[in-house]
Amino acid sequence: MGFLDKFSGPLLSILRIVSALLFMEHGTAKLLNFPPTEMFAQAPEVGTLTWIAGVLELVGGALLALGLFTRPVAFVLSGQMAVAYWMVHAQQSFYPLQNQGDAAILFCFAFLYIAAAGGGPWALDRALSKKA
Numbered sequence: 001m002g003f004l005d006k007f008s009g010p011l012l013s014i015l016r017i018v019s020a021l022l023f024m025e026h027g028t029a030k031l032l033n034f035p036p037t038e039m040f041a042q043a044p045e046v047g048t049l050t051w052i053a054g055v056l057e058l059v060g061g062a063l064l065a066l067g068l069f070t071r072p073v074a075f076v077l078s079g080q081m082a083v084a085y086w087m088v089h090a091q092q093s094f095y096p097l098q099n100q101g102d103a104a105i106l107f108c109f110a111f112l113y114i115a116a117a118g119g120g121p122w123a124l125d126r127a128l129s130k131k132a
Helices: 005-032 049-066 070-089 102-117 124-131
Strands: none
Touching: 005 049, 005 070, 005 102, 049 070, 070 102
């Protein structure tokens, strides 16, 4: 047993929470213009891809931060980031540094890992399953 093994559960929860909060920021910027950005100065029209992405980022990020429905939410958000990378970023350049898609790639694989590993010990999913 390695030195850090005892921290793997809590660190998984921390990865989930921090990733989710960073992800939610994209949703609040798109839908609520907070924090204010030039790119999303106006809220997208309801039903557009940008609006759908904002809803997934805001609601999915909140659910993931809480650790509620962790695996399916993380899987959906991972797919969203894969689609975002190929539809938006990859069209601009082959290189993630040039097309500014490195965050989408990191979110995609972090969420895919969380979908496989679960939310960790600090997730509502775990607390609710103990009560059931």
